[in-house]
Structure formats: C-alpha cells, structure tokens
Amino acid sequence: MTVPGLRERKKQHTRDALLRAALELFTTKGYEETTVDEIVEAVDVSQRTFFRHFAGKQEAAFAVQEMVETRFMRALCERPAGEAPFAALRGAVLGSWDAVGESIEAVVPVELHMRTYRMIESTPSLLAVHLRRSIEMEEQIAGVIAEREGVDLATDPRPRVAVAAFSGVMRVTGRMWGAGEEISVDSIRAITESYLDHLGPALAEDWRKA
Amino acid sequence: MTVPGLRERKKQHTRDALLRAALELFTTKGYEETTVDEIVEAVDVSQRTFFRHFAGKQEAAFAVQEMVETRFMRALCERPAGEAPFAALRGAVLGSWDAVGESIEAVVPVELHMRTYRMIESTPSLLAVHLRRSIEMEEQIAGVIAEREGVDLATDPRPRVAVAAFSGVMRVTGRMWGAGEEISVDSIRAITESYLDHLGPALAEDWRKA
DNA sequence: GAGATTAGAGTCAGTCGCTGACACTTGACA
DNA sequence: TGTCAAGTGTCAGCGACTGACTCTAATCTC
Numbered sequence: 001m002t003v004p005g006l007r008e009r010k011k012q013h014t015r016d017a018l019l020r021a022a023l024e025l026f027t028t029k030g031y032e033e034t035t036v037d038e039i040v041e042a043v044d045v046s047q048r049t050f051f052r053h054f055a056g057k058q059e060a061a062f063a064v065q066e067m068v069e070t071r072f073m074r075a076l077c078e079r080p081a082g083e084a085p086f087a088a089l090r091g092a093v094l095g096s097w098d099a100v101g102e103s104i105e106a107v108v109p110v111e112l113h114m115r116t117y118r119m120i121e122s123t124p125s126l127l128a129v130h131l132r133r134s135i136e137m138e139e140q141i142a143g144v145i146a147e148r149e150g151v152d153l154a155t156d157p158r159p160r161v162a163v164a165a166f167s168g169v170m171r172v173t174g175r176m177w178g179a180g181e182e183i184s185v186d187s188i189r190a191i192t193e194s195y196l197d198h199l200g201p202a203l204a205e206d207w208r209k210a
Numbered sequence: 211m212t213v214p215g216l217r218e219r220k221k222q223h224t225r226d227a228l229l230r231a232a233l234e235l236f237t238t239k240g241y242e243e244t245t246v247d248e249i250v251e252a253v254d255v256s257q258r259t260f261f262r263h264f265a266g267k268q269e270a271a272f273a274v275q276e277m278v279e280t281r282f283m284r285a286l287c288e289r290p291a292g293e294a295p296f297a298a299l300r301g302a303v304l305g306s307w308d309a310v311g312e313s314i315e316a317v318v319p320v321e322l323h324m325r326t327y328r329m330i331e332s333t334p335s336l337l338a339v340h341l342r343r344s345i346e347m348e349e350q351i352a353g354v355i356a357e358r359e360g361v362d363l364a365t366d367p368r369p370r371v372a373v374a375a376f377s378g379v380m381r382v383t384g385r386m387w388g389a390g391e392e393i394s395v396d397s398i399r400a401i402t403e404s405y406l407d408h409l410g411p412a413l414a415e416d417w418r419k420a
Numbered sequence: 421g422a423g424a425t426t427a428g429a430g431t432c433a434g435t436c437g438c439t440g441a442c443a444c445t446t447g448a449c450a
Numbered sequence: 451t452g453t454c455a456a457g458t459g460t461c462a463g464c465g466a467c468t469g470a471c472t473c474t475a476a477t478c479t480c
Contacts, residue, residue: 007447011457035436046459051438124342131345132338217476221428245465256430261467 015053017043020108022060027115031061031123061126062133064104064113069137071103072096076144085145085159089166090196094189101185110185117178138167169195225263227253230318232270237325241271241333271336272343274314274323279347281313282306286354295355295369299376300406304399311395320395327388348377379405 004012021042025034036057040050054060076092083091104113120126142163146153153159173195177188214222231252235244246267250260264270286302293301314323330336352373356363363369383405387398 005448007456010447014457036438037436047438048460049458052457055438057437128338128342131341132334135341215476217427220476224429246467247465257467258431259429262428265467267466 014043014045014049016107018045018050018053019060019063020112022054022057023064023108023112023116026061027112027119031057031119031126058126058129061116061120062129064108064116065120065130065133067103067107068096068100069133071100073137073140073144075099076141079148081148085149085162086166088145088148089141089162093170093196094193097185097189097192114177117174121175121178134167134171138163141167166196224253224255224259226317228255228260228263229270229273230322232264232267233274233318233322233326236271237322237329241267241329241336268336268339271326271330272339274318274326275330275340275343277313277317278306278310279343281310283347283350283354285309286351289358291358295359295372296376298355298358299351299372303380303406304403307395307399307402324388327384331385331388344377344381348373351377376406 018039022034022039025038025042029038034057036047036050039060040047050060054063072092075096076088079088079091101110104110120130138160142159143153145163146156146159149159151159169192173188173192176191228249232244232249235248235252239248244267246257246260249270250257260270264273282302285306286298289298289301311320314320330340348370352369353363355373356366356369359369361369379402383398383402386401
C-alpha cells in the first residue's frame with residue numbers, strides 16, 4: 001500500500017482532528033449539549049468542512065463503530081469456506097478484537113472509544129440509531145452466512161436465527177464493556193470467548209449434513 | 211367520567227386535528243418531506259401551538275402507537291393475579307386488540323394508523339426511534355411480569371426472556387399488519403392468537419412450582 | 421353577573437443542524 | 451509552467467425547535 005499524497009494526508013488529518021474533538025466534547029459535555037460550532041472551533045476549521053467529512057453530528061458519533069464493524073465484516077468474509085457458520089462468526093469476532101485495538105488507536109485513543117460507547121448507550125437519540133444500525137448489520141451478516149452455506153435467505157430461517165443469537169451475545173458483551181470500570185481489550189476478549197462457547201453447541205452442527 | 215369543560219374540549223380538538231393532519235401528510239408526502247409549517251397550515255394554527263401539543267415532529271408520528279401501548283400495559287396490569295405470565299401477556303394483547311380499534315378510531319381512522327405503521331417501518335429515522343421504544347416497553351413489561359411472579363428482575367432472567375420471545379411475536383405480527391394489503395382487525399387478531407399459541411407451551415409452566 | 425384568574429393560543433426573535441452555490445487556495449499532473 | 455481539480459471558506463437560507471412576551475377567552479370567585 002503506497003503512501004497517499006500530501007493532499008490526501010492533510011484531508012485525513014483534519015478528519016481525524018474533527019473526530020477526536022467531537023468525541024472528546026460529546027463524552028465530556030454530552031452529545032446534545034455539544035454544538036457543531038464548538039467542534040469546528042476546537043479544530044479551527046469552518047462548519048462546512050465538518051459536514052463535508054461527516055454527513056451529520058450523528059455520523060461522527062458512530063465513526064469508530066463503523067470502523068470496527070467494517071473490520072469485522074471483512075474478517076468474516078475471509079474465514080475459510082469449510083468452517084461451520086458459528087465457528088466462522090466466532091473466529092471473525094475474536095480475530096478482529098485484536099486488530100481493532102490497533103486500528104482504533106491509530107485514530108482515537110481506545111479509552112475515548114470506550115467512553116463514546118457508553119455515551120451512545122446513554123443518549124436516547126443515539127441509542128435509537130445504534131439499535132437500527134445493529135439490525136441492519138445483522139441482516140448483512142445473515143446474508144454472508146446464507147451465501148457461505150448455500151442456503152436461501154428468503155426461505156431458510158437458520159441464518160437469521162443464528163445471527164440473532166450471535167448478535168445478542170455481542171450486544172451483551174458490548175454493554176458490559178461500556179458499563180465496566182476499566183476493562184482491558186484482553187478481558188473483553190475472554191468474556192466474549194466464554195459467552196460464545198456457551199452458545200456454540202446449539203449452532204455448531206453442519207447445516208448441509210443435517 | 212364527567213364531561214370536560216369547553217376549554218379542555220377545544221384543546222383536544224386542535225390536538226386531534228393536528229395529529230390527523232400530520233399523519234395524513236406523513237403518509238402521503240413522506241415524513242422527512244413534510245414540514246411542521248405544512249401541518250399547522252393545514253389546521254390553521256401557529257407553529258408554536260404544534261410544539262405545545264407535541265414535543266416534536268417525531269412525537270406526532272408515534273402518538274397513536276403510544277395510545278395502543280398504554281392500553282396494552284393497562285390491560286396487562288388488570289389481568290388476574292393467578293394467571294401464569296404467558297397467559298397474562300396473551301390475555302392482555304388479545305383483550306386490548308378489540309378495544310384498540312375503537313380507541314384509535316375516536317382520534318384517527320384505523321386505516322390511517324395502518325399507513326402510519328408502514329411509514330414508520332420504512333423511514334430510517336423513525337425506525338430507529340421505534341426500535342428504542344420497543345426495548346423500553348419490553349423492559350416495562352418485564353418489570354410487571356417480575357412483580358406478578360414475585361421474582362427478582364436483577365437476578366432472574368426469566369421475565370426478560372419470556373418478554374423478549376413475546377415481543378418478537380408481537381413485532382412480527384405488527385410487521386405483517388403493516389405489510390399486508392387490507393387486513394382487518396379481526397384477521398390480525400387471529401394471526402396473533404395462532405402465533406402466540408405456537409409460542410405458549412414453552413413458557414406456560416408455573417414458575418413458582420418449577 | 422362583574423371582575424379577577426389563568427390556560428391556551430399567537431407573535432417574534434433567536435439557536436442549532438444542515439445544504440447549496442460560489443470563490444479561493446494549493447497539491448497534482450501533463 | 452501552466453492547467454486542473456480537490457479541499458476548504460464564506461454566505462445565504464431552510465427546517466426543527468425554544469423562550470419570552472402578549473392577547474384572548476374559559477373558568478372561578480364573590
């Protein structure tokens with residue numbers, strides 16, 4: 001991967017600065033209490049620039065989540081074709097936990113992301129969007145799983161069921177991460193692992209054999 | 211119940227008019243495409259009046275839902291104490307279906323409410339709020355069930371699990387109602403009943419005996 | 421029944437999120 | 451070196467929403 005040009009780097013730099021400033025303000029002052037003007041003032045750019053990088057205030061709040069989810073989806077798509085659906089999901093989530101840490105840190109401190117997560121869950125308007133994003137992602141995952149297994153998503157309920165169960169665990173995991181005091185990425189990884197182990201047996205059977 | 215005074219009746223009248231106009235515009239022009247100015251112009255009141263009756267555009271979109279939910283919660287609380295949790299939920303939802311029809315019709319045509327439901331599910335920003343409202347209501351229901359059964363919501367997962375399953379059925383039912391062409395209240399009642407019958411056996415056991 | 425009270429509605433000015441149009445600056449590239 | 455275009459700034463404006471004030475008319479009190 002070649003180093004992008006100066007222009008591109010500058011652009012990325014202002015975007016990162018805006019994102020950090022936004023999340024910092026959101027998590028300290030509160031989301032609703034933070035105005036876009038305050039964010040751009042902290043970075044010393046025009047308001048118009050903010051809206052060129054982010055479709056809206058909300059998008060800034062979910063920018064890191066977006067990164068994490070993208071990374072997870074990529075990891076899922078790269079799982080070996082032979083793996084059973086649940087094993088693939090498990091492998092993708094555990095595999096991406098590691099990479100996520102560094103990946104986030106390159107843009108914002110992980111600790112800031114933790115605070116952001118907590119903020120999203122405690123801000124009604126953001127919680128609403130978060131839930132919608134969740135079910136949209138479940139639908140995407142179900143699509144991938146259905147394709148992997150060669151089943152028809154329209155008639156076979158198993159992909160959606162498996163994903164719903166899996167997402168439930170991920171949701172709980174995420175909430176625990178957000179709620180906990182000072183949980184390391186390692187410990188959340190361990191919890192995720194144990195929760196998924198619990199859920200596994202019910203879903204691990206090979207659909208093509210059964 | 212005594213007839214409210216003239217002032218109160220006038221107030222209710224403008225509120226109802228605003229609600230009808232809002233839902234009519236939302237469902238024909240689309241939610242995002244409808245401005246508050248258009249709504250108040252249709253009723254010929256000031257914009258300020260709209261915001262005195264509704265906290266925002268969104269609240270108008272969910273006003274009828276709110277009525278339905280309130281009615282359901284009341285019905286649930288009035289179920290006989292001896293009933294098993296699932297029977298109580300079933301009784302409350304089926305019992306409230308009937309009353310809901312008339313109750314809605316007093317404010318807006320039921321057909322308009324159907325269209326509104328469809329609109330909510332197909333408008334991203336409203337879908338988000340809808341999902342949040344749903345989980346908030348699930349939490350309320352779980353609280354009622356836990357109290358009825360005398361179990362501790364903090365330690366016993368059964369109320370939430372039962373409610374989650376129940377709500378899943380209600381969600382599907384609602385979606386079918388919204389998606390269907392011209393479904394009567396009677397037919398939706400029948401579907402609800404059959405779906406709940408399917409789910410029942412797994413939840414009907416008496417928790418205090420088991 | 422006349423006057424005081426007060427709830428509901430109107431007016432106006434202003435904030436905040438967000439967008440379109442246009443001009444400017446400065447990397448990129450021939 | 452000069453052209454092109456991407457990234458940014460400026461400005462004007464819309465739509466959701468709020469606070470402060472006024473006016474009108476239903477209600478309450480004597």
